[in-house]
Amino acid sequence: xxxxxxxxxxxxxxxxxxxxxxxxxxxxxxxxxxxxxxxxxxxxxxxxxxxxxxxxxxxxxxxxxxxxxxxxxxxxxxxxxxxxxxxxxxxxxxxxxxxxxxxxxxxxxxxxxxxxxxxxxxxxxxxxxxxxxxxxxxxxxxxxxxxxxxxxxxxxxxxxxxxxxxxxxxxxxxxxxxxxxxxxxxxxxxxxxxxxxxxxxxxxxxxxxxxxxxxxxxxxxxxxxxxxxxxxxxxxxxxxxxxxxxxxxxxxxxxxxxxxxxxxxxxxxxxxxxxxxxxxxxxxxxxxxxxxxxxxxxxxxxxxxxxxxxxxxxxxxxxxxxxxxxxxxxxxxxxxxxxxxxxxxxxxxxxxxxxxxxxxxxxxxxxxxxxxxxxxxxxxxxxxxxxxxxxxxxxxxxxxxxxxxxxxxxxxxxxxxxxxxxxxxxxxxxxxxxxxxxxxxxxxxxxxxxxxxxxxxxxxxxxxxxxxxxxxxxxxxxx
Amino acid sequence: xxxxxxxxxxxxxxxxxxxxxxxxxxxxxxxxxxxxxxxxxxxxxxxxxxxxxxxxxxxxxxxxxxxxxxxxxxxxxxxxxxxxxxxxxxxxxxxxxxxxxxxxxxxxxxxxxxxxxxxxxxxxxxxxxxxxxxxxxxxxxxxxxxxxxxxxxxxxxxxxxxxxxxxxxxxxxxxxxxxxxxxxxxxxxxxxxxxxxxxxxxxxxxxxxxxxxxxxxxxxxxxxxxxxxxxxxxxxxxxxxxxxxxxxxxxxxxxxxxxxxxxxxxxxxxxxxxxxxxxxxxxxxxxxxxxxxxxxxxxxxxxxxxxxxxxxxxxxxxxxxxxxxxxxxxxxxxxxxxxxxxxxxxxxxxxxxxxxxxxxxxxxxxxxxxxxxxxxxxxxxxxxxxxxxxxxxxxxxxxxxxxxxxxxxxxxxxxxxxxxxxxxxxxxxxxxxxxxxxxxxxxxxxxxxxxxxxxxxxxxxxxxxxxxxxxxxxxxxxx
Numbered sequence: 001x002x003x004x005x006x007x008x009x010x011x012x013x014x015x016x017x018x019x020x021x022x023x024x025x026x027x028x029x030x031x032x033x034x035x036x037x038x039x040x041x042x043x044x045x046x047x048x049x050x051x052x053x054x055x056x057x058x059x060x061x062x063x064x065x066x067x068x069x070x071x072x073x074x075x076x077x078x079x080x081x082x083x084x085x086x087x088x089x090x091x092x093x094x095x096x097x098x099x100x101x102x103x104x105x106x107x108x109x110x111x112x113x114x115x116x117x118x119x120x121x122x123x124x125x126x127x128x129x130x131x132x133x134x135x136x137x138x139x140x141x142x143x144x145x146x147x148x149x150x151x152x153x154x155x156x157x158x159x160x161x162x163x164x165x166x167x168x169x170x171x172x173x174x175x176x177x178x179x180x181x182x183x184x185x186x187x188x189x190x191x192x193x194x195x196x197x198x199x200x201x202x203x204x205x206x207x208x209x210x211x212x213x214x215x216x217x218x219x220x221x222x223x224x225x226x227x228x229x230x231x232x233x234x235x236x237x238x239x240x241x242x243x244x245x246x247x248x249x250x251x252x253x254x255x256x257x258x259x260x261x262x263x264x265x266x267x268x269x270x271x272x273x274x275x276x277x278x279x280x281x282x283x284x285x286x287x288x289x290x291x292x293x294x295x296x297x298x299x300x301x302x303x304x305x306x307x308x309x310x311x312x313x314x315x316x317x318x319x320x321x322x323x324x325x326x327x328x329x330x331x332x333x334x335x336x337x338x339x340x341x342x343x344x345x346x347x348x349x350x351x352x353x354x355x356x357x358x359x360x361x362x363x364x365x366x367x368x369x370x371x372x373x374x375x376x377x378x379x380x381x382x383x384x385x386x387x388x389x390x391x392x393x394x395x396x397x398x399x400x401x402x403x404x405x406x407x408x409x410x411x412x413x414x415x416x417x418x419x420x421x422x423x424x425x426x427x428x429x430x431x432x433x434x435x436x437x438x439x440x441x442x443x444x445x446x447x448x449x450x451x452x453x454x455x456x457x458x459x460x461x462x463x464x465x466x467x468x469x470x471x472x473x474x475x476x477x478x479x
Numbered sequence: 480x481x482x483x484x485x486x487x488x489x490x491x492x493x494x495x496x497x498x499x500x501x502x503x504x505x506x507x508x509x510x511x512x513x514x515x516x517x518x519x520x521x522x523x524x525x526x527x528x529x530x531x532x533x534x535x536x537x538x539x540x541x542x543x544x545x546x547x548x549x550x551x552x553x554x555x556x557x558x559x560x561x562x563x564x565x566x567x568x569x570x571x572x573x574x575x576x577x578x579x580x581x582x583x584x585x586x587x588x589x590x591x592x593x594x595x596x597x598x599x600x601x602x603x604x605x606x607x608x609x610x611x612x613x614x615x616x617x618x619x620x621x622x623x624x625x626x627x628x629x630x631x632x633x634x635x636x637x638x639x640x641x642x643x644x645x646x647x648x649x650x651x652x653x654x655x656x657x658x659x660x661x662x663x664x665x666x667x668x669x670x671x672x673x674x675x676x677x678x679x680x681x682x683x684x685x686x687x688x689x690x691x692x693x694x695x696x697x698x699x700x701x702x703x704x705x706x707x708x709x710x711x712x713x714x715x716x717x718x719x720x721x722x723x724x725x726x727x728x729x730x731x732x733x734x735x736x737x738x739x740x741x742x743x744x745x746x747x748x749x750x751x752x753x754x755x756x757x758x759x760x761x762x763x764x765x766x767x768x769x770x771x772x773x774x775x776x777x778x779x780x781x782x783x784x785x786x787x788x789x790x791x792x793x794x795x796x797x798x799x800x801x802x803x804x805x806x807x808x809x810x811x812x813x814x815x816x817x818x819x820x821x822x823x824x825x826x827x828x829x830x831x832x833x834x835x836x837x838x839x840x841x842x843x844x845x846x847x848x849x850x851x852x853x854x855x856x857x858x859x860x861x862x863x864x865x866x867x868x869x870x871x872x873x874x875x876x877x878x879x880x881x882x883x884x885x886x887x888x889x890x891x892x893x894x895x896x897x898x899x900x901x902x903x904x905x906x907x908x909x910x911x912x913x914x915x916x917x918x919x920x921x922x923x924x925x926x927x928x929x930x931x932x933x934x935x936x937x938x939x940x941x942x943x944x945x946x947x948x949x950x951x952x953x954x955x956x957x958x
Contacts, residue, residue, distance in 0.1 A: 069548075071535075071547070072546060099528065122672055123527070164643075190601050192601060193601055
């Protein structure tokens with residue numbers, strides 16, 4: 001498409017590196033003695049069709065990377081080479097891919113897709129995830145909103161299988177907590193949608209018009225958040241923003257110039273764990289063979305193309321780099337890998353969930369291979385591994401974790417507060433949300449104070465409207 | 480699954496016959512001189528995974544019916560044998576299949592999937608349909624409800640990609656027409672869902688409990704309607720039921736014993752046309768070669784198994800026949816084909832839309848083959864046909880029809896009234912809904928009277944509630 005830049009998502013690139021790191025750790029350990037895990041990584045470009053093109057290859061009898069795919073239609077007659085799939089990120093992509101992998105019951109473990117419907121095991125029998133269902137996230141959000149005494153809020157979501165289900169689920173949780181939803185705005189999922197500018201403007205006008213609404217829940221893709229926030233800063237909008245998992249820890253968003261004028265950002269991220277080995281991995285990345293890693297090569301090209309900008313501009317430069325400028329700059333890759341930049345951009349929840357995905361699969365393979373010779377790549381079928389995977393139990397940060405009956409991993413959430421420290425916005429860990437107890441846990445008194453201070457942010461406004469809100473709540477019961 | 484009966488859907492079987500009939504008409508005409516259309520028909524069993532198994536075959540270089548599929552991953556390098564796909568019925572199945580056919584931009588024309596999101600050409604670029612989007616159906620329903628003076632209604636929908644989008648869309652249309660929704664109930668899409676009985680009971684209790692609600696909009700799969708209605712009849716429920724396209728003309732439902740006690744059924748069906756040639760086709764079906772038609776063979780087995788029942792019980796017997804009884808009865812197929820029974824079960828809107836799907840594809844092929852030798856089955860690629868198909872114009876019942884910019888065919892709806900005639904429920908054509916004018920057109924004064932009589936059905940109840948409803952509407956504005 002002419003004029004359309006490429007978007008290199010540092011955060012997703014880091015997830016691919018985390019997957020490689022976790023696989024290398026397994027291969028360098030004694031866990032699977034005599035067996036080496038192989039892998040291929042495909043870029044979905046966040047597009048279903050692109051992802052389906054890759055997923056079709058996974059059904060093949062042979063290596064997925066061959067240019068010709070051959071498979072038998074009688075699925076009980078053969079064993080595909082690929083035994084498990086990790087991904088995708090966006091729920092809509094994950095769902096479509098899952099429909100295809102069902103044909104061979106190839107286990108698919110997503111590190112990020114949290115849409116509630118993916119818990120439906122009639123529709124998605126071979127799908128698992130190392131993160132909880134959004135059912136819990138919307139409950140946690142409604143609880144935070146209720147505890148902070150806010151009860152008149154707006155929602156903006158991306159119009160896809162993530163945003164729609166989240167909106168629906170949040171609506172139910174909000175009602176249960178006597179939180180009223182003043183407006184719901186949906187933005188088209190694709191930048192190529194011709195209505196996107198009009199819809200962003202419409203959402204924006206709603207925010208300005210509804211002056212009584214001071215808290216906005218945002219279930220959006222990162223690039224939508226970027227657009228909306230840049231506009232909001234220009235117009236001096238000041239609100240409380242509740243961030244969903246997919247952007248709550250987005251360093252790129254937190255570095256938008258003058259972001260602190262936007263008000264308060266508080267969000268939910270998938271529970272992180274100890275990812276220190278990944279930091280070490282990034283620091284030694286330059287010493288690794290990289291000719292086969294296309295993503296790493298692309299990152300290096302981007303670093304070259306952005307060699308002229310200051311460190312704090314790097315993220316922005318990489319995001320806006322066009323294919324043309326990359327072509328031009330190719331060859332000049334005498335840069336370092338800027339591991340400090342990579343480490344600064346880590347969203348720990350996603351790195352942790354990616355590593356968990358690899359680990360659960362490795363442990364399931366160990367279980368599977370106890371009584372057969374897995375040096376033969378066709379020693380077991382994907383559906384057999386799926387059965388083992390469902391029962392796997394591993395230890396993570398001294399806690400045992402496993403998939404529940406719906407294939408979800410109920411690790412919980414970190415509650416993040418975007419805080420101004422020395423003039424810069426830093427994304428800080430304010431609390432943990434415990435799914436089982438439906439409650440917030442604070443590491444110390446300072447954090448607890450931060451949490452309860454949220455309440456004060458808009459108390460004055462709340463008091464003016466409280467009567468009208470309760471009246472509405474009462475009358476709209478049957479709706 | 481043990482104990483799970485097979486469901487032979489007469490109505491879907493009739494759609495496969497309509498497709499065969501339309502193809503034979505084309506092949507026996509001079510439209511495509513020198514070219515014969517071939518076809519294969521796969522049973523999706525209303526399941527996405529089953530449908531995906533078939534759809535993967537369509538990507539193959541060779542005949543889809545071969546047991547081994549081979550295709551190149553570079554999609555510009557080869558031409559698959561299949562040039563166009565008709566189906567599926569359920570929107571959820573259609574959407575998943577479409578995601579796969581996108582890989583080769585194979586044109587897919589559905590005769591029944593009406594979910595609004597299928598109009599999204601970024602997500603579904605190779606999808607077209609010979610029926611309108613549910614956007615219009617929900618608008619027509621809200622208009623009928625408003626014109627009849629009803630403004631306090633309930634909705635029950637199947638929890639799938641058809642029901643969810645319809646619910647959302649109807650909610651918007653209802654609000655625009657000052658119609659309030661007292662409750663929304665969703666039923667699981669699959670009988671194998673362990674919660675289905677509890678959910679049907681819950682919906683049912685809601686109907687009983689909300690005595691003020693006398694009009695219920697039903698966006699459900701036929702087997703759900705069967706279940707709910709059988710229960711409702713036992714409990715003497717009497718309501719106005721607004722039927723969506725997929726069950727408004729269901730003869731099987733209209734023949735439930737004591738159905739007339741349920742109250743009034745008024746529904747929307749895709750606009751029908753002249754399908755008299757299909758009646759003739761059914762009458763001569765016995766004289767056709769049928770060894771390759773598995774569905775016809777299955778139908779004959781069912782007729783044998785049900786040879787002992789009376790004609791009015793036949794539908795029920797066929798629906799409840801288990802695989803076991805079929806095995807047992809195999810071989811005894813000395814029956815006629817009961818074409819009168821088949822004709823009585825026709826749902827004209829679906830037959831018409833199926834025939835339109837074949838015709839549009841045939842005309843697009845003619846267009847495509849004007850300047851090349853299409854005796855070579857690889858003379859053109861599916862994506863080329865898609866471009867022709869988008870522009871095809873054909874004449875249907877003296878009107879020109881074509882796909883709009885979103886790939887939808889805006890033929891309109893027939894408004895059906897289930898009427899007691901000589902003690903039997905008959906499904907009658909009461910009006911036509913014109914999409915462009917957003918208005919109802921009546922063939923004669925009697926039908927018009929029928930329409931305006933709907934209003935009287937529950938006037939007394941409406942008057943009691945009208946004040947409360949308006950108050951609610953006013954106060955809930957910002958919701």
